[in-house]
Amino acid sequence: MKFSTKAIHVGQEADPATGATIVPVYQTSTYTQDAVGEHKGFDYSRTINPTRLALEKQLASLEGAEFGYAFASGMAATAAVLNLLSAGDHAVVTDDLYGGTYRLFSRVLERYGLSFTYVDMSDLAAVRAAVRPNTKLFWIETPTNPLLKLIDIAGVVGIRGELATKATVVVDNTFASPYFQQPLALGADVVVHSTTKYIGGHSDVVGGVAITNDRAIADVIKFHQNAVGGVPGPHDAWLTMRGAKTLALRMRQHAENAHVVAEFLERHDEVSRVYYPGLPSHPQHELAKRQMSGYGGMVSFVLKGAQSRALDFANRLSYFSLAESLGGVESLICHPARMTHGSIPKEDRERRGVTDGLLRLSVGIEDVEDLLDDLSRALASVVPA
Numbered sequence: 001m002k003f004s005t006k007a008i009h010v011g012q013e014a015d016p017a018t019g020a021t022i023v024p025v026y027q028t029s030t031y032t033q034d035a036v037g038e039h040k041g042f043d044y045s046r047t048i049n050p051t052r053l054a055l056e057k058q059l060a061s062l063e064g065a066e067f068g069y070a071f072a073s074g075m076a077a078t079a080a081v082l083n084l085l086s087a088g089d090h091a092v093v094t095d096d097l098y099g100g101t102y103r104l105f106s107r108v109l110e111r112y113g114l115s116f117t118y119v120d121m122s123d124l125a126a127v128r129a130a131v132r133p134n135t136k137l138f139w140i141e142t143p144t145n146p147l148l149k150l151i152d153i154a155g156v157v158g159i160r161g162e163l164a165t166k167a168t169v170v171v172d173n174t175f176a177s178p179y180f181q182q183p184l185a186l187g188a189d190v191v192v193h194s195t196t197k198y199i200g201g202h203s204d205v206v207g208g209v210a211i212t213n214d215r216a217i218a219d220v221i222k223f224h225q226n227a228v229g230g231v232p233g234p235h236d237a238w239l240t241m242r243g244a245k246t247l248a249l250r251m252r253q254h255a256e257n258a259h260v261v262a263e264f265l266e267r268h269d270e271v272s273r274v275y276y277p278g279l280p281s282h283p284q285h286e287l288a289k290r291q292m293s294g295y296g297g298m299v300s301f302v303l304k305g306a307q308s309r310a311l312d313f314a315n316r317l318s319y320f321s322l323a324e325s326l327g328g329v330e331s332l333i334c335h336p337a338r339m340t341h342g343s344i345p346k347e348d349r350e351r352r353g354v355t356d357g358l359l360r361l362s363v364g365i366e367d368v369e370d371l372l373d374d375l376s377r378a379l380a381s382v383v384p385a
């Protein structure tokens with residue numbers, strides 16, 4: 001089965017009880033047993049629910065994997081995967097990291113005795129230098145947010161191979177989606193998604209998933225899914241599953257539109273820099289071609305002039321809503337320095353390239369001519385530099 005066929009068919013068999021073609025929302029917490037211990041495989045909905053199970057099968061198949069576990073959010077999925085570590089263990093983490101992941105690692109998990117080293121993982125020498133005898137996990141996010149830097153997944157897997165003890169390589173694949181990037185095929189052990197973004201795709205549900213082909217890892221994640229209980233309700237699972245059926249169609253359009261928008265911005269006099277892995281000017285364009293089958297829907301750029309100008313520009317757009325999050329069918333704009341990355345001290349932020357003029361677009365699947373008109377008009381009317 002190829003990608004879209006899996007998205008539409010895996011886990012989506014007609015309902016055994018009624019023949020309903022679409023998996024029903026099994027809005028139940030419990031299941032009537034024929035006798036003690038005699039049931040149809042379902043006993044309690046934190047542990048197992050048919051709607052959630054259908055979603056898990058569908059999403060695992062999209063990453064070419066056997067095991068998938070759905071969670072109430074991307075952060076809950078991340079927290080479950082970090083349960084592979086125990087007090088005293090160390091992880092090497094990309095420094096251009098989703099803010100909520102950084103918060104979980106630094107303010108929750110460090111208190112439990114885990115330690116983290118943040119490095120620019122686009123530099124494999126820096127990754128190697130960060131490894132310690134107790135390193136048990138590598139946490140990769142690629143492309144990164146908001147600068148769309150790439151990390152060489154197979155390269156990190158190679159470094160892991162040099163170590164005496166086996167460490168787990170985890171990829172947060174939220175930005176690329178399984179349609180454009182298949183980390184398990186590149187040697188990673190676990191993939192995590194915030195399904196809130198491209199997989200759900202309609203900005204109407206929060207969720208997460210952790211996916212693997214390794215049975216021992218799967219057992220740990222499944223154990224914690226049940227023991228800790230950060231599971232999605234059946235209706236959220238159902239919405240995510242419905243969204244995922246059109247993932248391929250949407251991703252193709254996101255990427256096509258984003259490419260046109262990136263090229264338009266790169267030509268524009270008011271713009272000093274554009275970040276998009278699909279542009280030949282992207283420093284890791286060659287790696288992008290190798291590692292991804294498309295470049296995704298996220299575009300960042302720097303508007304010339306002061307921060308007030310970037311904020312004024314963002315307010316002048318009609319189709320790009322000023323909002324956090326990404327990956328929905330509608331276009332969004334965000335000012336990372338004041339929004340998603342506002343908690344990072346200014347000096348630190350600027351050193352990482354998150355400057356006051358930086359804007360991040362989640363390019364939607366509207367007609368691209370309308371998006372270009374919107375951007376042109378706002379660029380023409382923005383306050384002078």
Ligand SMILES: *Cc1c(COP(=O)(O)O)cnc(C)c1O
Pocket residue numbers: 073074075076098100101141145172174175193194195196197206207208
């Ligand atoms: C949004 C996001 C998360 C967190 O997911 P939630 O569903 O908001 O909990 C993690 N990683 C990345 C890259 C994200 O964009």
